[in-house]
Amino acid sequence: MSTVTTKDGTEIYYKDWGPKDAQPIVFHHGWPLSADDWDTQMLFFVGHGYRTIAHDRRGHGRSAQMSDGHDMDHYAADAAAVVEHLGLSDAIHIGHSTGGGEAAHYVARHGNERTAKLVLIGAVPPIMVKTPANPGGIPIEVFDGLRKSLADNRAQFYIDFPSGPFYGFNRPGAEAIQGVIQNWWRQGMMGSAKAHYDGIKAFSETDFTDDLKIIDVPTLVMHGTDDQIVPIADSAPLSAKLLKNGTLKIYEGFPHGMCTTHADVVNADLLTFIRS
Numbered sequence: 001m002s003t004v005t006t007k008d009g010t011e012i013y014y015k016d017w018g019p020k021d022a023q024p025i026v027f028h029h030g031w032p033l034s035a036d037d038w039d040t041q042m043l044f045f046v047g048h049g050y051r052t053i054a055h056d057r058r059g060h061g062r063s064a065q066m067s068d069g070h071d072m073d074h075y076a077a078d079a080a081a082v083v084e085h086l087g088l089s090d091a092i093h094i095g096h097s098t099g100g101g102e103a104a105h106y107v108a109r110h111g112n113e114r115t116a117k118l119v120l121i122g123a124v125p126p127i128m129v130k131t132p133a134n135p136g137g138i139p140i141e142v143f144d145g146l147r148k149s150l151a152d153n154r155a156q157f158y159i160d161f162p163s164g165p166f167y168g169f170n171r172p173g174a175e176a177i178q179g180v181i182q183n184w185w186r187q188g189m190m191g192s193a194k195a196h197y198d199g200i201k202a203f204s205e206t207d208f209t210d211d212l213k214i215i216d217v218p219t220l221v222m223h224g225t226d227d228q229i230v231p232i233a234d235s236a237p238l239s240a241k242l243l244k245n246g247t248l249k250i251y252e253g254f255p256h257g258m259c260t261t262h263a264d265v266v267n268a269d270l271l272t273f274i275r276s
Helices: 035-047 070-086 098-114 140-163 179-192 193-205 209-214 236-242 263-274
Strands: 003-005 010-019 024-030 050-057 091-096 115-121 219-224 246-251
Touching: 003 070, 010 070, 024 035, 024 070, 024 098, 035 050, 035 179, 035 263, 050 070, 070 098, 091 098, 098 115, 098 193, 098 209, 115 193, 115 209, 115 263, 140 179, 140 193, 209 236, 219 236, 219 263, 236 246
Parallel strands: 024 050, 024 091, 091 115, 115 219, 219 246
Antiparallel strands: 003 010, 010 050
């Protein structure tokens, strides 16, 4: 397997497809998934001549199941280790959900000079949890509930979550796609329960406001209006306003897992943005 070992000794798995001299696109996956969640996008962009890279976050997928380091600082540093190992420059970084927070943190802290563009899809910034400074956020009790469900019966939780709100399969008239649900479960169960448990705090309580203010590369913020995981009202529009060079694109009725359920639309819009 293709791996890089970080400064703290964590082995990070990555995929690297396409011509090595082509412009690289680096994908950052959501919680609690893996690089496999980007297969549709990676194949699409390889077909358009790009080099595509995606890594498994520490404790996720095929990366090492470390006990510690499940926070945005380590996530961003791990992404930087992959980028530096592969010698990437002029890269486009695309992050979904938790991966959007990771990508923003990476670009702000490590990668502004190596980055050409950034895309945040259904992403967690600026901050998810409700606080006095963020009154429109989600109450901490919701995230406590996620932690309890994971600790009580992770295997069942990882069936229920994609079967319902993640892809919008709980909406009236929606047709659940069993292969998609099973693939979500497969990816989730490959990872570490400890990493996933700790990761809930990382994606829900990290404040990315300062990161967004630092980033100056062109950034596309994509979000569905029916996102039941990262509600749009307290995320995408706020992020777009904080960015120096941000563009907001809203998708009516699209769910959190829009990269899977509406891959044709998402891929086409990503290609247009990257080529612009």
